[in-house]
Amino acid sequence: MNLDTLRSDGYVSVAYPASLRPIVAQAMKSWQDFCTLPDEKKRLLSGGDRLRDFGYMRRQDVGQRADNKELFHAKLSRLDELGERAALLGDKRAVEFMYATDKFLLATVPLIREFAIGAEEHYGLRGFAKEVEQSQQHWTFRFLHYMGGDMLAHPHADRGGFTFHMYEDAPGGEYLDFAKQWRAWPVDHERTIIFPSMGLQFRSQGKLKALCHRVVSTPQTFTAGRYSMVAFIDFAMGVRFDDSRNRLQDFDPGFNYRMSQDEFEGLFIPAESQTV
Numbered sequence: 376m377n378l379d380t381l382r383s384d385g386y387v388s389v390a391y392p393a394s395l396r397p398i399v400a401q402a403m404k405s406w407q408d409f410c411t412l413p414d415e416k417k418r419l420l421s422g423g424d425r426l427r428d429f430g431y432m433r434r435q436d437v438g439q440r441a442d443n444k445e446l447f448h449a450k451l452s453r454l455d456e457l458g459e460r461a462a463l464l465g466d467k468r469a470v471e472f473m474y475a476t477d478k479f480l481l482a483t484v485p486l487i488r489e490f491a492i493g494a495e496e497h498y499g500l501r502g503f504a505k506e507v508e509q510s511q512q513h514w515t516f517r518f519l520h521y522m523g524g525d526m527l528a529h530p531h532a533d534r535g536g537f538t539f540h541m542y543e544d545a546p547g548g549e550y551l552d553f554a555k556q557w558r559a560w561p562v563d564h565e566r567t568i569i570f571p572s573m574g575l576q577f578r579s580q581g582k583l584k585a586l587c588h589r590v591v592s593t594p595q596t597f598t599a600g601r602y603s604m605v606a607f608i609d610f611a612m613g614v615r616f617d618d619s620r621n622r623l624q625d626f627d628p629g630f631n632y633r634m635s636q637d638e639f640e641g642l643f644i645p646a647e648s649q650t651v
């Protein structure tokens with residue numbers, strides 16, 4: 376894993392470990408099968424709403440920020456509960472999805488650990504790997520199904536620690552490079568990428584930048600939609616991005632690339648005072 380590219384390109388490109396890829400592919404296949412269930416069944420695996428943030432979610436926002444997708448957040452801390460609900464739901468598509476997800480979450484651990492240890496050594500982030508490991512129960516694995524349309528994900532930086540893009544069934548993922556040019560990113564059967572989010576920019580004192588990215592539609596995904604899978608890896612930092620005063624969507628793409636660390640830190644508040 377070449378971690379120099381975090382500074383030069385904004386992300387690390389990782390050759391898919393041969394043992395991991397089939398497990399990822401199986402988890403994705405089981406998500407696609409799960410998506411074919413009737414809505415009322417899928418909602419039985421919902422954590423409730425955006426605030427509780429786990430399980431199945433359906434988003435249909437309209438207007439300028441139109442959004443039409445279904446997604447599923449899996450985290451180790453919730454898997455037992457979700458597995459029990461899947462069993463009650465009475466359809467093997469739900470049970471198999473939870474089974475494949477369980478296997479998949481555990482299979483990603485070595486790669487995430489390798490990145491965390493590498494980033495700690497390379498960028499002098501003392502204690503970082505341990506912090507990442509200690510929050511393993513709360514890493515969020517997002518399965519996504521965009522239903523199609525013009526812009527599938529508007530430009531944004533992620534709020535968590537770092538982000539791992541593991542699967543995309545069609546092109547369209549782009550990142551904003553440090554010269555503020557949009558570029559397609561290399562995610563395919565052979566390679567995956569990891570990039571810093573807001574948390575890692577904070578933690579590295581600005582040595583690493585939260586990478587701005589978006590998903591644009593292609594003629595194919597405009598009508599057929601798009602499936603993808605992403606992991607948001609959090610770690611305890613004692614602070615959180617202040618959602619109540621700042622909406623990430625309101626910032627210009629790449630706003631954080633040249634921001635001073637003081638100004639950047641001003642966007643965060645102590646974790647315990649976060650109001651949700």
Ligand SMILES: [Fe+2]
Binds near residue numbers: 531532533588
């Ligand atoms: Fe994102």
